[in-house]
Amino acid sequence: MSGFGEATAVRRVGDGRYEADLDGAYGFAEALNGGYLMAVLGRAAVDASPHAHPISTAAGFHRVAKPGPALLVVEPRKEGRTTASALVSLVQHDRTVVDALIITGTLDAAAEPAYAGAAPAPVPPIEECTEFRPPTGAGFADQVDMRFDRTTMGWLDGQPSGSPEIRAWFRLRDGYAPDGHSLALAVDALPPVALNLGAQGWAPTVELTWHMRAVPAPGWLAVHGTGRLLSDGWFDEEVEVWDTAGRLVAQSRQIARVPRARS
């Protein structure tokens, strides 16, 4: 496969049924990235809807998705003039891997915000940022070009900052322009911000909800990850994605299990 568009393509094979061929390049070792899976789910939801954009996606990650064939089942729940809602499930080997409640709608690319909160602390200029390829295999980093704010990457050298923040620039290496499907990838592309609190190893996402807030402008996306609470083995992570036009284009929160944290 080549390119994000092809890697997330779905083929309609029946009423509310789609097939996809999940691309191992969007994963770490054998586990596929949750954002990649949400992009595939979003394509099925948009195809089955009269609307253009995945406005709201709430996904529960039950099992690890593997590269290879998958079935998408879209169960429409409501279709209205401004929105449509559906339950979308990704199934492999007769087991549901991900369930998502997806609300589609059509955003106006020319909309001007009536209110926009302050942008978070900026990501430093790209030339001052650093690349990072995880040691578990470079599949994901071969597809996605990310440049990290060095001050948020101390955990790499065993010096976690103590503040649950990671900031980075994001784009697809194949030149795929930002849209509602690549935003799904962007909101789940950062390493877990809990790594800056001394957490060890990967943190499996249990649930992630994200909202597409505007049609993104072409170019790099700024991805800002933060967290509020690490307690009892659970950690939240919030991501805001801002485009080159200075717009908040996506916002997410996920809740994840943290295997181990130094305290």
Place this chain on the structure above:
Amino acid sequence: MSGFGEATAVRRVGDGRYEADLDGAYGFAEALNGGYLMAVLGRAAVDASPHAHPISTAAGFHRVAKPGPALLVVEPRKEGRTTASALVSLVQHDRTVVDALIITGTLDAAAEPAYAGAAPAPVPPIEECTEFRPPTGAGFADQVDMRFDRTTMGWLDGQPSGSPEIRAWFRLRDGYAPDGHSLALAVDALPPVALNLGAQGWAPTVELTWHMRAVPAPGWLAVHGTGRLLSDGWFDEEVEVWDTAGRLVAQSRQIARVPRARS
């Protein structure tokens, strides 16, 4: 009916099937409150699970729920040692009104946070706060005792603050002690924060995801509502709920339609 516990009770009538009698006292006019509905959904999810708490609830609100009988359908998706996942639907007159992805688990009441972000600006002392009973009928306010930070209620007098924030103290009038089910009510109890941006009328919630982060201490809960972006008819609202022990016990984000906003 009397009391929050009774008003949100569910009766198991079959495998993954529950009946509830929705109480009009938890609504405004004929529309039931979304938090109340999530509490009912959460009771069914917890009853069908080996775990004690509704850790994560992502709910899509398709239609207006009416007082009276409702069917809850719980479809288990995964059961593990630390969590179980289920799709839970609330059905009235053969139509799905709300769908929720609910992840249950068991929080440790004695857990000490490994990391906790700073608390938001405090709600003023209760005696300096103001009550508010919406003109559309006092049903909800008869059940829930809320005391609002006056500085966030200017919209009531036609003087919206311009900042999408509302802060209040929250408790149930019947003395029901805070738990995972009343937290569901607390995260959706504030008037829409977009009212402080000049939005007019009620804002129907399209999707709301909330996470229970700790077992709440007895007493008042502090409820902090904020928003990030009002654009293209969509508005997000984030709520944090803090208990008397100074813990973040619940966090939510909803996305809602805003009928009309002065700009």
